[in-house]
Amino acid sequence: MKQSRIFSFCAAGALVTGLATAQNETHKYVASNAGMAEAFGHSVVVDGKYAVVSARNAVVNGVDTGAVYVYDRTMGMELYILQPADGGSGDKFGFDLAIEGDTLLVGSPHHDVMGMNMVGAVYVYDLTTGLEVGRLVPDTMVMMGHFGIGVDIDNGIAAIGAFTRNPMGVDSGEAFVFDVATSTQLHSLVASDGAAGDMMGWSVSISGNSVLVGSDLHAGHGAAYVFDATTGAQTHKFEPMDIIAGDRFGWMVDLEGNNAIISSHKHDRVITGDMDTGAAYLFHLGMNMQMGKFTAADGDANDEFGYSVSFDGGRVAMGAPFDDDATMNAGSVYVFDFATQLQEYKILASDAAMSDLYGSSIDVSGAGLLVGSVYDDDVIMNAGSAYEYDLAPPCWNKFCTVADGSTLNAATLDPSGCDLGGPVNMMMMGAPMNQFTYLLIGSGNSIIDGALFGASGNLCLAGGTIGRYTKDAGKIDMMGMFVTDISTTFTGGPNFGIPNSGGATILAGQTWNFQYWHRNMGGMPSGFSEAVSITFK
Numbered sequence: 001m002k003q004s005r006i007f008s009f010c011a012a013g014a015l016v017t018g019l020a021t022a023q024n025e026t027h028k029y030v031a032s033n034a035g036m037a038e039a040f041g042h043s044v045v046v047d048g049k050y051a052v053v054s055a056r057n058a059v060v061n062g063v064d065t066g067a068v069y070v071y072d073r074t075m076g077m078e079l080y081i082l083q084p085a086d087g088g089s090g091d092k093f094g095f096d097l098a099i100e101g102d103t104l105l106v107g108s109p110h111h112d113v114m115g116m117n118m119v120g121a122v123y124v125y126d127l128t129t130g131l132e133v134g135r136l137v138p139d140t141m142v143m144m145g146h147f148g149i150g151v152d153i154d155n156g157i158a159a160i161g162a163f164t165r166n167p168m169g170v171d172s173g174e175a176f177v178f179d180v181a182t183s184t185q186l187h188s189l190v191a192s193d194g195a196a197g198d199m200m201g202w203s204v205s206i207s208g209n210s211v212l213v214g215s216d217l218h219a220g221h222g223a224a225y226v227f228d229a230t231t232g233a234q235t236h237k238f239e240p241m242d243i244i245a246g247d248r249f250g251w252m253v254d255l256e257g258n259n260a261i262i263s264s265h266k267h268d269r270v271i272t273g274d275m276d277t278g279a280a281y282l283f284h285l286g287m288n289m290q291m292g293k294f295t296a297a298d299g300d301a302n303d304e305f306g307y308s309v310s311f312d313g314g315r316v317a318m319g320a321p322f323d324d325d326a327t328m329n330a331g332s333v334y335v336f337d338f339a340t341q342l343q344e345y346k347i348l349a350s351d352a353a354m355s356d357l358y359g360s361s362i363d364v365s366g367a368g369l370l371v372g373s374v375y376d377d378d379v380i381m382n383a384g385s386a387y388e389y390d391l392a393p394p395c396w397n398k399f400c401t402v403a404d405g406s407t408l409n410a411a412t413l414d415p416s417g418c419d420l421g422g423p424v425n426m427m428m429m430g431a432p433m434n435q436f437t438y439l440l441i442g443s444g445n446s447i448i449d450g451a452l453f454g455a456s457g458n459l460c461l462a463g464g465t466i467g468r469y470t471k472d473a474g475k476i477d478m479m480g481m482f483v484t485d486i487s488t489t490f491t492g493g494p495n496f497g498i499p500n501s502g503g504a505t506i507l508a509g510q511t512w513n514f515q516y517w518h519r520n521m522g523g524m525p526s527g528f529s530e531a532v533s534i535t536f537k
Contacts, residue, residue: 026073030378030384033081037057040385040386041373041384042056042057044363044386045104047099050073050099054106055094065088066095068081068097079127080127093108095107095149099127102127104125107149108123113137117143119141136178146163147162149201152204159229169195169196170196171198172191177229191213201214208229209229210235212226212253212262216248221249222239224237238260240293244268250262252265256313258287261280261294262280263309263318264280266304276304281293282294294306294334296320296346305318306320308321315391318333326352327354330353331359334346335364335369350387359373371387398531406530408458409530411428411429413514414427426483428476428516432480433480434478436519437475438517439514442513447462450526454526455527456527456528460528461515472484511535513532515530
């Protein structure tokens with residue numbers, strides 16, 4: 001499930017920080033026919049074998065018609081470019097996307113219907129063929145209603161937002177429930193206390209018999225409503241306990257069973273006084289109450305954490321596209337464990353650049369994560385891109401780091417992977433330049449203070465067999481870096497003399513621990529890098 005999108009229309013492999021460090025960037029997608037400022041990555045969805053990315057401003061039948069790109073996730077190959085046969089200038093086709101199996105919904109909120117301006121429409125595609133198989137429009141059409149601004153699907157039933165329709169006053173907003181197979185409208189959803197300017201329907205999510213609808217301008221601070229998909233009746237209204245004016249609660253929503261994640265991307269961090277750091281809240285439908293709050297551990301002013309939200313199974317992902325960690329407005333993504341509500345990862349784009357807005361859209365499905373970077377300039381200025389990651393449990397983890405108490409083990413150690421078919425480059429960085437070094441391998445992970453044998457820092461491979469990688473030793477370069485390839489792609493490796501094994505080869509499924517020993521400058525005692533444990537594939 002997902003929610004994402006950059007709000008910028010007129011009415012007319014990965015650097016990972018945090019608790020884990022081994023996420024795998026599997027693909028970076030760009031449009032095969034990319035154009036300037038087409039905003040590829042505006043909305044993204046991933047499910048099964050498909051990754052789907054929209055470019056809301058693609059020039060097709062005029063400026064800003066929009067287009068949608070479908071990729072094979074295994075090969076990273078473009079399968080289709082979806083463009084509406086009746087698309088017109090300014091339609092914003094692809095403003096939001098939803099996927100279920102082989103069915104794709106594409107929102108086109110500025111599409112004109114029967115000569116009426118910006119009624120909006122939702123297109124239905126069969127992803128096995130790339131062909132349009134249905135079209136959803138509301139029974140009662142309203143000019144400038146923007147039907148399709150938000151879309152979602154579950155069990156063949158679609159939830160669709162139309163945030164500028166007028167059932168309770170100008171721009172009060174409305175949402176709809178449709179049977180996708182028959183293109184039949186089942187219900188119109190209206191907030192019981194809706195008012196002019198609420199713009200309910202900007203974001204929607206459906207799970208089972210419940211529809212969650214965001215109304216981020218309600219009463220000046222925002223709200224979210226839950227409706228029964230069978231009857232259309234409102235069942236809940238959610239507002240967080242600490243809500244204040246301007247929070248934009250309800251900006252993005254995602255629903256899984258009874259658990260609702262609702263973002264508030266303009267929420268301020270009260271303790272520090274930082275404005276617009278952002279937050280997201282967990283509500284439980286069955287208990288009708290707030291159960292938690294998600295925030296970025298390192299959130300800063302104007303990051304807008306929660307600008308995009310996705311929730312699937314045991315993971316919650318949040319985009320913070322205005323995060324400045326890599327560079328100004330480069331953006332970031334946070335991944336949380338749903339059960340504990342603890343942050344697992346913070347991910348930055350591997351090639352982050354200023355104003356890319358990485359994290360402007362996001363979708364998580366199982367172990368797959370797809371992230372939009374709507375203003376990435378890789379192909380041409382502001383053409384956009386999307387990154388896919390494998391969030392499966394990492395095959396390696398660090399220990400003996402400065403952060404966990406080995407303050408003198410300052411040189412970092414990062415493997416490039418775990419597959420012995422390789423390469424598996426053991427990269428040390430931040431080491432003393434021009435000094436001799438070699439790699440250690442061991443089965444143990446106990447820590448010994450190096451001072452006991454005249455060294456600086458901790459030896460972290462004690463408690464088992466330990467030895468030296470015999471095929472490669474040398475001098476750290478002028479940048480403080482040294483790299484050893486221990487995979488089968490390197491001549492002589494990995495038959496480097498596993499301790500007490502007679503030089504046996506490392507095998508898939510085995511776990512070994514590694515650490516660099518190095519000399520220090522000026523005759524100082526020798527030292528050690530941080531350590532890493534690898535389970536090989």
